């Protein structure tokens with residue numbers, strides 16, 4: 001069976017770097033993606049999606065309800081965000097599709113519900129793939145690259161610079 005790493009938003013916030021993982025399929029839910037608000041983390045994830053290192057997907061509504069039901073039974077529901085629930089639901093959908101998902105999370109409530117649902121999980125700390133990123137600044141309008149981290153706007157055309165991780 002094909003192993004798929006399912007990232008929750010805390011994985012990214014705790015330093016997981018999807019760019020460093022090339023041997024597994026990696027997937028994140030749209031809800032988890034929406035929880036990632038820090039510029040640096042968003043840029044990382046969006047870039048990983050852009051280069052197809054990371055996929056984004058949404059679970060089936062019926063699966064979300066199933067996960068919520070289990071989470072209520074184990075008294076974990078109040079500790080879980082909607083994005084946590086959708087991450088677990090996506091993992092269940094993947095099992096149904098014949099994949100072997102592993103949810104990467106340090107959250108004990110998520111791990112607990114995953115256990116009840118028969119979903120494999122792993123803490124991020126053990127993955128040894130924490131973020132070490134070197135950024136490159138570039139102008140999205142004219143493409144000029146900048147090395148100085150203190151520059152905010154393109155000196156040629158005045159556009160606000162963006163950054164993407166150096167691979």
Ligand SMILES: [Zn+2]
Pocket residue numbers: 139140141142143144154155156157158159
């Ligand atoms: Zn420019």
